[in-house]
Amino acid sequence: MGFGFLLFIIANLAVMASIYLTLFLLQLIFHINLTPTTTWGLAIFAALFGMGGSLFSLFLSKRMAIAGMGVQLIETPETPEEEWLVSTVHRLAREAKIGLPDVGIFDGPPNAFATGWNRNNALVAVSTSLFEIMDRSEIEGVLAHEISHIKNGDMITMTLLQGILNTLVIFVSKILAGILTGNDEEEEGNGGEGIAFFLISMVLEMVLSIFASMVAMWFSRYREYRADEGAVLLAGPSGIYYALAKLGNLPREQVAMPSEMKAFGIVGFLELFGILFASHPPIQARLENIEQFAKKQGLAG
Numbered sequence: 001m002g003f004g005f006l007l008f009i010i011a012n013l014a015v016m017a018s019i020y021l022t023l024f025l026l027q028l029i030f031h032i033n034l035t036p037t038t039t040w041g042l043a044i045f046a047a048l049f050g051m052g053g054s055l056f057s058l059f060l061s062k063r064m065a066i067a068g069m070g071v072q073l074i075e076t077p078e079t080p081e082e083e084w085l086v087s088t089v090h091r092l093a094r095e096a097k098i099g100l101p102d103v104g105i106f107d108g109p110p111n112a113f114a115t116g117w118n119r120n121n122a123l124v125a126v127s128t129s130l131f132e133i134m135d136r137s138e139i140e141g142v143l144a145h146e147i148s149h150i151k152n153g154d155m156i157t158m159t160l161l162q163g164i165l166n167t168l169v170i171f172v173s174k175i176l177a178g179i180l181t182g183n184d185e186e187e188e189g190n191g192g193e194g195i196a197f198f199l200i201s202m203v204l205e206m207v208l209s210i211f212a213s214m215v216a217m218w219f220s221r222y223r224e225y226r227a228d229e230g231a232v233l234l235a236g237p238s239g240i241y242y243a244l245a246k247l248g249n250l251p252r253e254q255v256a257m258p259s260e261m262k263a264f265g266i267v268g269f270l271e272l273f274g275i276l277f278a279s280h281p282p283i284q285a286r287l288e289n290i291e292q293f294a295k296k297q298g299l300a301g
Helices: 003-030 038-061 063-069 078-097 137-150 154-179 197-235 237-248 284-295
Strands: 103-106 112-116 122-127
Touching: 038 063, 038 112, 038 154, 063 103, 063 112, 063 122, 078 103, 103 154, 112 137, 112 154, 122 137, 122 237, 137 154, 137 197, 154 197, 197 237, 197 284, 237 284
Parallel strands: 103 122
Antiparallel strands: 112 122
């Protein structure tokens, strides 16, 4: 289960290393200085590092999810359950007017997730244990939720938001560190090279990352409500409602996903610091939202 997290770390480290190497070669061969010694140089530097890892992870998200979660792609259904799963995902995808996603299953607690770099090249995967606790109408509600994530482009928007936040954190922290240490951004060789500058900028990055995480998790909770509403429109309110109700009554360890995948799952849990850092809203709040949305749409529960 933790292998997926290792893949994410390796991917981000590889991106950072390649960017450092690119910056070094640009300066060595072409005498182009993109290190943060000027405001423009700092902006480019921050954007490369802030967006690079996020975009790289997005493009490799399907492969990393398959490897990290041990997903088995269903290319030729071998059981009635697999045949129903693939046909249901593809039917919902057609109704949502997106490309047919790959479909997979994985061993683990009852949960599901969707990932992929665009709406027409995605993956929907469910755990085998989901079939043990839910009937087909409830699983269809879960699948409709994941299809709605894909239709809404949530993987892309979440990645872009995280990349922008990372860029701002790097940029602002180094600007503030330069002010606090008295570094002159126009003074050649001074910006960013001092030990004090480095330590202060690192501390500021950690502090600002906390606030950036609050923003990212707020958007994650918002898109969960939207995906629930999309599930109501695609498959009716009862399936997703009772699926969430069942998951909400299970102990945390039975439904929790690895930390690197939880933002893409059907259900998540409040973290140590409460709702501000939760990737998913509380189950009860989601159930109430489904009820209210279904009533507005004139759909029976």
